[in-house]
Amino acid sequence: MGSLAHQFVGLKCSPISTTRIIQSNKNLVNPIIIHTKQKIVSRTGAVATTNAQTRERIKLKEMFEEAYERCRTAPMEGVAFTVEDFHSALEKYDFDSELGTKVKGTVFSVDANGALVEITAKSSAYLPIQEASIYSIKHVEEAGIFPGFRDEFVVIGENEADDSVILSLRSIQYDLAWERCRQLQAEDVVVKGKVVSANKGGVVALVEGLRGFIPFSQIFSKSTAEELLEKELPLKFVEVDQEQTRLILSNRKAMADSQTQLGIGSVVLGTVQSLKPYGAFIDIGGVNGLLHVSQISHDRVSDIVTVLQPGDTLKVMILSHDRERGRVSLSTKKLEPAPGDMIRNPKLVFEKAEEMAQTFRQRISQAEAMARADILKFQPESGLTLNSDGILGPLTSELPAEGLDLSVIFPAEES
Numbered sequence: 001m002g003s004l005a006h007q008f009v010g011l012k013c014s015p016i017s018t019t020r021i022i023q024s025n026k027n028l029v030n031p032i033i034i035h036t037k038q039k040i041v042s043r044t045g046a047v048a049t050t051n052a053q054t055r056e057r058i059k060l061k062e063m064f065e066e067a068y069e070r071c072r073t074a075p076m077e078g079v080a081f082t083v084e085d086f087h088s089a090l091e092k093y094d095f096d097s098e099l100g101t102k103v104k105g106t107v108f109s110v111d112a113n114g115a116l117v118e119i120t121a122k123s124s125a126y127l128p129i130q131e132a133s134i135y136s137i138k139h140v141e142e143a144g145i146f147p148g149f150r151d152e153f154v155v156i157g158e159n160e161a162d163d164s165v166i167l168s169l170r171s172i173q174y175d176l177a178w179e180r181c182r183q184l185q186a187e188d189v190v191v192k193g194k195v196v197s198a199n200k201g202g203v204v205a206l207v208e209g210l211r212g213f214i215p216f217s218q219i220f221s222k223s224t225a226e227e228l229l230e231k232e233l234p235l236k237f238v239e240v241d242q243e244q245t246r247l248i249l250s251n252r253k254a255m256a257d258s259q260t261q262l263g264i265g266s267v268v269l270g271t272v273q274s275l276k277p278y279g280a281f282i283d284i285g286g287v288n289g290l291l292h293v294s295q296i297s298h299d300r301v302s303d304i305v306t307v308l309q310p311g312d313t314l315k316v317m318i319l320s321h322d323r324e325r326g327r328v329s330l331s332t333k334k335l336e337p338a339p340g341d342m343i344r345n346p347k348l349v350f351e352k353a354e355e356m357a358q359t360f361r362q363r364i365s366q367a368e369a370m371a372r373a374d375i376l377k378f379q380p381e382s383g384l385t386l387n388s389d390g391i392l393g394p395l396t397s398e399l400p401a402e403g404l405d406l407s408v409i410f411p412a413e414e415s
Contacts, residue, residue: 198225
């Protein structure tokens with residue numbers, strides 16, 4: 001036992017070090033502390049990230065609102081690419097070549113049969129001469145089509161041989177002509193139409209490039225169809241129906257309006273249409289009047305050709321007007337300042353026409369007053385006398401001192 005105790009006593013145990021305990025304790029506590037700090041740092045980082053995202057969202061929202069307001073108030077501000085640039089860019093690409101499609105093009109070459117048109121397509125386009133105008137032409141240049149001419153065309157077909165597109169201007173002009181005729185009918189306008197053909201029922205005239213029919217019952221004069229060919233007639237629209245291709249015209253309605261202006265003694269402007277040995281036919285606003293050779297001048301006219309020529313423009317006076325027969329008698333003789341002026345100085349007659357017509361009407365009025373006065377001479381009870389001016393004056397104080405102008409006195413009523 002002693003030896004055993006001696007053995008235990010001989011053993012030396014190292015003293016417990018507080019430092020090691022503290023280190024041990026630190027080793028035990030540190031994981032908890034470190035883990036807690038990591039959570040705190042993680043939470044702090046998350047908050048910082050959330051705030052940054054919020055600021056970014058606010059900034060994006062402000063940018064969006066600013067862009068929206070700019071698009072609403074000034075959409076093209078600061079934009080270098082305009083709408084014109086957009087359309088120009090589109091023209092560089094191919095187009096839809098379906099029938100009826102409208103396309104802009106520029107003529108770059110013409111020939112006897114039509115014109116070649118650049119339409120910015122992969123295939124070429126051709127405008128045949130018969131499709132170049134609503135009117136009949138022999139060359140496209142008659143319709144104003146030259147290289148550099150630019151317009152809107154419509155696709156009417158395709159040439160299978162070379163895949164070229166066939167264009168037309170005529171179909172566009174055709175629709176515009178019908179629209180124009182509808183407007184003229186609504187406005188009740190008088191137009192001019194050239195007679196181009198005839199049949200048993202009437203004649204056909206060109207109006208706004210369209211062929212319209214004039215029944216014989218709607219022609220004012222008794223002229224035959226052959227006499228009307230190539231002549232221009234004043235016309236009014238009776239029916240305009242594009243769907244049925246019906247265009248009915250009336251010369252009689254147009255003449256009825258123009259004739260209201262043909263008062264006896266009035267001066268009108270006319271154009272010499274044709275010459276005959278007995279006189280000249282004058283067109284006065286669509287009405288043909290006869291200027292008889294005896295009414296050209298106070299001096300004798302031996303040969304009418306020496307005084308007038310077809311196409312001459314002159315002023316004439318209306319002498320008479322037979323509405324039922326459509327006959328108008330004219331005179332330049334009454335407009336001469338001096339006898340023979342129509343032969344020697346027709347320009348003077350033209351310039352003095354209205355003045356001489358007024359003088360002529362005054363003379364007629366005085367002559368009528370004198371004729372009425374002669375009748376009153378056989379009626380002493382009237383108490384009237386004629387003064388030097390052709391005005392009936394009073395013999396009693398009951399009548400006006402200036403007398404009465406018989407030109408404005410209405411005839412007495414029949415008892």
